[in-house]
Amino acid sequence: MLLHWSKKGVYCPEGDFYIDPKHPVQRALITHSHSDHVVKGCKVYVTAEENYYLLRLRLNKQARIETLKYGESRKINGIKVTFFPSGHILGASQILLEHHGQRWLITGDFKRHLDPTTPPFQVIHAEVLIMETTFGHPIYRWHSPEVIAKQIMQWWHDCQKQNRPAVLIGYSMGKLQRIQKMITPIGPILVHPIVAKVNASYKKTGVSLPLSFTFLHFNKIQEKLLNQSLVLLPTGVKMRIPSHASVAMASGWFQTTQGRSRIPLHQYFVLSDHADYYQLVQTIKDVAPEKVFLYHGMVNTFASFLKEHHAILAQPFELSSIIL
Numbered sequence: 001m002l003l004h005w006s007k008k009g010v011y012c013p014e015g016d017f018y019i020d021p022k023h024p025v026q027r028a029l030i031t032h033s034h035s036d037h038v039v040k041g042c043k044v045y046v047t048a049e050e051n052y053y054l055l056r057l058r059l060n061k062q063a064r065i066e067t068l069k070y071g072e073s074r075k076i077n078g079i080k081v082t083f084f085p086s087g088h089i090l091g092a093s094q095i096l097l098e099h100h101g102q103r104w105l106i107t108g109d110f111k112r113h114l115d116p117t118t119p120p121f122q123v124i125h126a127e128v129l130i131m132e133t134t135f136g137h138p139i140y141r142w143h144s145p146e147v148i149a150k151q152i153m154q155w156w157h158d159c160q161k162q163n164r165p166a167v168l169i170g171y172s173m174g175k176l177q178r179i180q181k182m183i184t185p186i187g188p189i190l191v192h193p194i195v196a197k198v199n200a201s202y203k204k205t206g207v208s209l210p211l212s213f214t215f216l217h218f219n220k221i222q223e224k225l226l227n228q229s230l231v232l233l234p235t236g237v238k239m240r241i242p243s244h245a246s247v248a249m250a251s252g253w254f255q256t257t258q259g260r261s262r263i264p265l266h267q268y269f270v271l272s273d274h275a276d277y278y279q280l281v282q283t284i285k286d287v288a289p290e291k292v293f294l295y296h297g298m299v300n301t302f303a304s305f306l307k308e309h310h311a312i313l314a315q316p317f318e319l320s321s322i323i324l
């Protein structure tokens with residue numbers, strides 16, 4: 001086994017490095033900069049060049065970050081390491097490990113739909129595939145991003161006619177930048193400071209975004225302006241939203257009634273930065289591995305569907321080889 005599961009995360013013993021570790025380690029290879037994939041305190045971070053500014057947002061100024069261009073290889077203790085685009089968010093990567101003729105590919109989080117803020121998922125062939133399964137049930141099948149963009153635009157237009165602020169909640173890193181790039185502005189775009197910081201990192205990396213204005217309190221905005229605006233808020237932020245606002249959220253979990261029932265909103269947009277069930281299956285076929293391991297998400301559910309409906313054998317990576 002070139003990679004093992006440990007309590008600190010995915011570990012490569014021969015290379016002596018971890019991938020997206022859960023605890024501080026000597027050397028961490030980072031697939032992308034969402035908070036559940038980055039831990040502070042590692043001695044060295046290695047990531048894709050496009051992820052540098054986003055990762056810097058997560059870490060202190062003294063953190064040592066080394067970068068590789070997509071497709072550029074580097075040997076770490078004899079293990080050949082190459083980062084390839086995963087399409088999840090800006091700078092997100094699959095990581096290919098090569099050693100003694102073996103090719104192991106770990107997808108990290110990924111999506112197959114095109115996203116104007118990040119390079120698309122690149123198909124890489126490998127003998128062993130370790131893939132995420134966030135949406136590993138057939139109920140999860142995405143509409144095209146163009147369909148969702150039209151839905152958002154229509155909702156914003158309807159809010160303007162009703163003199164209501166259009167408040168859209170989503171992940172501050174990746175989701176809200178994608179939405180800004182997907183739509184054609186029909187009024188001002190107002191963003192929370194957290195979103196503004198991520199926007200700035202995108203721009204430093206070379207991704208252009210529509211003009212937006214940073215705000216901190218709704219009561220500081222002229223009502224006439226507010227009622228024509230699209231307001232972008234990060235998930236989890238505590239802020240008093242005007243009672244006449246129309247509040248929406250974008251997430252793949254809203255594909256199901258159960259997912260929508262958890263959060264009472266005026267509008268739900270089914271938009272995910274992960275592959276849906278059918279794209280997960282297609283990815284296995286594209287990579288054409290000899291072995292498939294699953295992690296992050298609906299692991300057992302997806303493994304059952306793969307065996308029953310696609311004659312593909314896969315097993316949970318966490319149970320494949322455990323190092324304590």
